[in-house]
Amino acid sequence: MANHKTKLAVFCSGTGTNFQAIYHAINERDLPAEFSLCLSNRSECGAMTFAAAKGIPTVHLSEKQYDTHEEFASAMLKALGEHDVEYILLAGYLRKVPEAVVEAYNLKILNIHPALLPKFGGKGMYGISVHQAVLEAGEKETGATVHYVDTEYDKGPILLQRTVPVKKGDTPESLAARVLECEHQVYPDALEKLLTGTNR
Structure with missing residues (x-):
């Protein structure tokens, strides 16, 4: 279908700045995709508010709502199916995606990591702790990595990476801010590469 738009779900836990960057890039670049679902483990967060304001269906789904991990995974798959989701984008989603969903x-699941994988990845490596580790290691550059998600943290095949310099006098917070700006560029670029096969 020439006019088919790939249906995307975004999984978020926080403000959703990467989600917003991707949403705007889809419109500005006229990419053949649209968000059909915003799923969060938090009933109230910036990402859910943004999605609701844009008319994107929202679903609050937390493992705490279910008796077993299998029931939770089944509910997630049901929500994805009901919204015809073809690809999932993780954008600050602070939970591990159930294996049944990954399989x-x-x-067809992308994540963005605020470092140059395979360095500084793995369990517990998220948020400010990543940038702290980069500085403690004396790295001269860091960056952002968009990768496919598999059943291990930050181990899936890399789709796109971009570097960011580490500057003298950087704090974890100043480095985080610079990397976040990079994330807002590289995540939409990775999606465009995925959808159209072109690199920016």
């Missing part, structure tokens, strides 16, 4: 969406 159902093999090589």
Whole structure:
């Protein structure tokens, strides 16, 4: 179908600045995609508020709502199916995606990590702790990595990376701010590469 728009779900836990960057890039670049679902483990967060304001269906789904991990995974798959989701974008989603969902969406789930994987990845490596580790290691550059999600933290195949210089006198906070700006560029670029096969 020439006019088919790939249906995307975004999984968020916080403000959703990467989600917003991707949403605006889709419109500005006229990419063949649209968000059909915003899923969060928090009933109230910036990402859910933004999605609701843009008319994107929202679903609050937390493992605490279910008796078993299997029931939670099943509910997630049901929500994805009901909204015809083809690809999932993780944007500050602070939970591990259930294995059943990863298997159902093999090589169709993307995540962004605020470092140059495979360095500074793995369990517990998120948020400010990543930038702290980069500075403590004396790295001269860091960056952002968009990768496919598999069943291990930050181990899936890399789709796109971009570097950011580490500057003299950087704090974890100043470095985080610079990397976040990079994330807002590289995540939409990675999606465009995925959808159209072109690099920016």
